[in-house]
Amino acid sequence: MANKPLDMLQQIRRCLVLLQEARSVRQIHRLTGIHRNTVKSYVERFKHSGKTYAELLALPDHDLAELIYPPRHNHQADDRYLYLSGRLQHYADELKRPHVTRQRLWEEYLEQQPHGYRYAQFCLHLDRYIQQHEPTMPQVHHPGDKLQIDFAGDPLRYYDPVAHEWINCPVLVCSLPCSAMFYAEPLTSSRQEHLIPALNSALAYFGGVPRNILSDNMAQVVTKPSRYEPVFTELVEQWALHYRTNMQATRVAKPKDKASVENSVHIAYQQIYAAMRNECHHSLKALKHRVRELLEKANERTMTAYGKSRKERFLELEKEHLAPLPPKHFVYKHQAKAKVKKNYHVILGEDWHQYSVPHAYIGQRVKLIYDDDVVEIFCEYKRIAVHQRAFVRNGYSTIKEHMPESHRNYLLQKGWTPDDFLEKAHEIGPGTEEVVTRFLAAKAFPEQSYDACIGLLRLAKGFGRKRLENACSLALQGSRVTYRIVKTILENNRDKLVLPTEEQAPMLPFHENIRGKHFYN
Structure with a gap:
């Protein structure tokens, strides 16, 4: 009997149901999408069977297929198969030899049988023979050797x-093949920023690190699949280096390479998913908590084949073979690219904060790798700067050694120090001194505010010390003060509108129409 696919039998059964409802061929074509000629051929075969539609529907798939698609008695095909079947073992053995392909074997077959099977049929018979006569070799798993990871197909x-x-x-499942102990956790998404913390949690759950981590060729882990030298993402490589483990990838389209985690996914379906089928949770935190409860039960459930639970086997066989966890878990680090500006700083766009690099790298493109605490800057895999992360928008983090020598010498020659600026501002007045103090405090590195201080003090030459002091005093009444604000006040003569103080107010001569303060008491 021909091996008809299941979807074909489903089509046949659907046609039978519609025919039983007295639907026309045209209606069946419109409802199912099956070509009208195909529907007509089905109807003819149904009639030749001698059975009613109801009787045909009651038949098992095998019997229905035999009835609708009877085996062909083609002597030429039988002769071809008799010849091929006698040489299938030879072809299977030859296929194991280096550089031998199915295409090559088929060409040699055609030299002996010019009217033999075409390439597709030849491969079909050969693959069936291999599957039937070459069972899968059982895999031996050593304790602590490998952790297999995969995402469950259903969320x-x-x-x-x-x-x-x-x-x-999405649900991440991690399995230790030796003991069959597994871990499962639902995630916000399957992206790297959520996968990496989940892997941290998995290793923490097992209490140790296996020698190898085996994954399929998911894009979050593998950038270039290869049977011999797969290329992993930079972040995953960093994660593996932190935990001192080795990343491995399965062969493409070879699920048996990670059969253990595939089985763990099915266990999760049966003992976690099924138990939660009628439950409703209202947050990811609650969902994770419930999964962890059911995970513990699944790992403590006795396995019939061993008479022990997964957890018992893990503690007996595998726990001691895991490497210890590092003192700190791996922190997911973000990455960004930037170009070094002429002021030898790069901008971290997320915070809009600038960090210095050695001035020799001006104009070059660099990579920023950062977390909540530290910003590292790399140029062609060489780390050129490290800063504590700052979240001050439009701020600067500058290391003096990164400045060009001419800049450092210029500062030394001029003798500029914060005390010098404060002394000069004090000579003008308290308002000016307060503005300079704020300028110096606004920057993490005082030198970054020197230009603003110089510009402020130079305003005294163009507008006079008195007007500058008045402008600074007026600017300090606002929520913020900058060089541009003080300059604008002077240019618009707003400093001249400042009301005189009580001591400066002129006294009017006394006369009988003047009311004293006692009048309002």
């Missing part, structure tokens, strides 16, 4: 009461 979900919608959560 879990929770209901967001704010957005009024269901949120799907």
Whole structure:
């Protein structure tokens, strides 16, 4: 009997149902999308069977297929198969030899049988023979050797009461093949920024680090699949280096390479998903908590084949073979690219804060790798600067050694120091001194505010010390003060509108119409 696919049998059964409802060929074509000629051929075969539609529907798939697609008695095909079947073992053995391909074997076959099978049929019979006569070799797993990771095909979900919608959560499953101990966790997404913390949690759950981590060729882990030298993402490489483990990837389209985690996914379906099928959770945190509860039960459940639970086997066989965890878990680091500006700083766009690099790198493109605490700057894999992360928008983080020698010498020659600026400002007045103090305090590195201080003090030459002091005093009444604000006040003569103080107010001569302060008491 021909090996008809299941979807074909489903089409046949659907046609039978519609025919039983007295639908026409045209209606069946419109409802199913099956070509009318195909529907007509089905109807003819149904009639030749001698059975009613109801009787045909009651038949098992195998019997229905035999009835609708009877085996062909083609003597030429039988002769071809008899010849090929006698040489399938030879072809299977030859295929194991280096550089031998199916195409080559088929060409040699045609030399002996010019009217033999075409290439597709030849490969079909050969592959069937190999599957039937070459069973899969059992894999021996050593304790602590490998952790297999994969995402379950089906997500879990929770209901967001704010957005009024269901949120799907991919589920990461990690399995230790030797003991069959596994870990499962629903994530916000399968992206790297959520995958890496989940892997941290998995290793923390097992309490140690295996020698190898095996993944399929998911894009979050592998950038270039290869049977011999797969290329992993830079972030995953950093993660593996932090935990002192080795990354491995399965062969493409070879799920048996990670059979253990595939089995763990099925266990998760049976003992976690099924248990939660009627539950409704309203946050990812609640969903994770429930999964962890069911995960513990699954790992403590006795396995019939061993008479022990996964957790018991893990503690007996595998726990001691895991390497210890590092003192700190791996922190997900963000990455950004930038070009070094002429002021030998780069901008971290997320915070709009500038960090210095050695001035020799002006004009070059660099990579910033950062977390919540530290910003590292690399140029062609060489780390050229490290800064504590600052979140001051439009601020600067400058290391003096990064400045050009001419800049450092210029500062030394001029003798500029914060005390010098404060002394000169004090000579003008308290308002000016306060403005300079704020300028110096606004920058993490005082030298970055020197230009503003110089510009402010130079205003005294163009407008006079008295007007500068008045302008600074007026500017200090606002929420912020800058060089441009003080200059604008002077240019618009707003400093001249400052009301005189009580001591400066002129006294009017006394006369009988003047009311004293006692009048208002």
